[in-house]
Amino acid sequence: MKVCYFTKYSRKGASSRLRSFQYFPGLKSTGVEVSSSVLFDDAYIQKKYRGGFPVLQVIRAYFNRTWRLLSSRKFDVIVIEKELFPYLPPFSEWLLKVFGIPYVLDFDDAIFHNYDKSTNALVRLFFQKKIDKIMKWSSGVVVGNDYLKNRAIEAKAGFITLIPTVVDLKRYEESNHSHNPKERMVIGWIGSPSTFQYLRQIEAVLEKAVSQWNVAICIVGANESLSFQDHVSYVDWTENTEVSSIMNFDVGIMPLDDSPWSKGKCAYKLIQYMACKLPVIASPVGANKEVVAHGINGYLAATEAAWLECIGDYLQNPSKREEHGKKGFEKVQKEYNLDQATKRWLGVLKKVSKS
Known part of the structure; x- marks a missing residue:
């Protein structure tokens, strides 16, 4: 054929x-x-x-x-x-x-x-x-x-x-997220310049989290910056390094707006995070709701208050991060x-x- x-x-x-x-x-x-x-x-x-x-x-x-x-x-x-x-x-x-x-x-x-x-x-x-x-x-x-x-x-x-x-799990299983202790819990996002707009929607949430708690932000694949600078790092995206970049996160995030266009998105960021055994926080839009089982392999957050609550919960409960990450990985193995x-x-x- x-x-x-x-x-x-x-x-x-x-x-x-x-x-x-x-x-x-x-x-x-x-x-x-x-x-x-x-x-x-x-x-x-x-x-x-x-x-x-x-x-x-x-x-x-x-x-x-x-x-x-x-x-x-x-x-x-x-x-x-x-x-x-x-x-x-x-x-x-x-x-x-x-x-x-x-x-x-x-x-x-x-x-x-x-x-x-x-x-x-x-x-x-x-x-x-x-x-x-x-x-x-x-x-x-x-x-x-x-x-x-x-x-x-x-x-x-x-x-x-x-x-x-x-995802090709062979690429992810070659690396192992070991949850090494860090001074700050790293909240990570991976994407492209065209999808950075969605991260802007929770910019105030991220700034509050950084100012109030031991949290850092890592952004992979963007060509612009957030309005605040403290404890924010930027990493260029390449196909060869994307997995290792995600492995440096402690929590993966995928904010979206509730628009017809966003409903067509396929939640690939979440699948990548889960393949790295990371817990996730996502907007309850479209395929995000199919991938994330709220409270089992991650959290769905629709408001700023909910985003902050989820971030705070993961910060205070490293064991829950590990548990959700494990469940997410199992879902990827079975379905993605x-x-x-x-x-x-x-x-x-x-x-x-x-x-």
């Missing part, structure tokens, strides 16, 4: 790395011939994170993707990360359907809200049903959580599979590990393949 993944980004893009590239070794080991076609490269991602919009790079990327699509007939299945051409009509997906080329869509974000909830009236007018159409035309839709699954059902997609965003997810992906590909 020959499969080509049309990813949105290179490995530097989290969604492409986790929803596509990390599956390649496992799929290849079963005899699947896997190749990829990247839309936006590392240079584009870096410029985007700096706040730019590289128009020429986008044009070149769209041209290259069009050229690659011309050879799509030689594949038994095409896997498309989200959509082929953002902010263009779904002509290419329609042609795949017309010519009988099976394609599977994969979603780990509510990108349909880029269109149906856009502030631009023209975008809403012309594209609000784009994602629903390509879901309906597809041979299969893979989604990362229930919110995305419900949208696929509404779009009348014929074959829907829920596969959460998962790469080996299981690879088998599910293989089942999807076999079901829709034309071979």
Whole structure:
């Protein structure tokens, strides 16, 4: 079976790395011939994170993707990360359907809200049903959580599979979080420049925690800073060091706003923390509620007072941190590990393949 993944980004893009590239070794080991076609490269991602919009790079990327699509007939299945051409009509997906080329869509974000909830009236007018159409035309839709699954059902997609965003536990088990005593309990967050906005929402909470208690903050992957400086450290993100960076945390956090876009997120930060045997505190939004069993493997906090209470409880009870971390790791082993997810992906590909 020959499969080509049309990813949105290179490995530097989290969604492409986790929803596509990390599956390649496992799929290849079963005899699947896997190749990829990247839309936006590392240079584009870096410029985007700096706040730019590289128009020429986008044009070149769209041209290259069009050229690659011309050879799509030689594949038994095409896997498309989200959509082929953002902010263009779904002509290419329609042609795949017309010519009988099976394609599977994969979603780990509510990108349909880029269109149906856009502030631009023209975008809403012309594209609000784009994602629903390509879901309906597809041979299969893979989604990362229930919110995305419900949208696929509404779009009348014929074959829907829920596969959460998962971790390769081998990368995490090679390191062991030993809960070494520290002067201050480290509250950690890992993410990207685009998700730093969510950390801003509990900035006042973090500042109070640092000023009142023996707490420090560690932020991985941001390109801006919090408004306070005391006991805050910043670490650059790299794929090779992300696990060791998380291992330096004592508690992992994932704040979100209660918006339609946030409901489409797949709680990957929490899964990473739990893979490192860390207790977690998260906003009770979307997939966060599926991953966190409140009071068992972490806490859900909806208000500033609740966030402070949870932080204080973990500070006063190191044994509870360890207990919750252990329970979280067990959940990841059972529900969010790469080996299981690879088998599910293989089942999807076999079901829709034309071979």
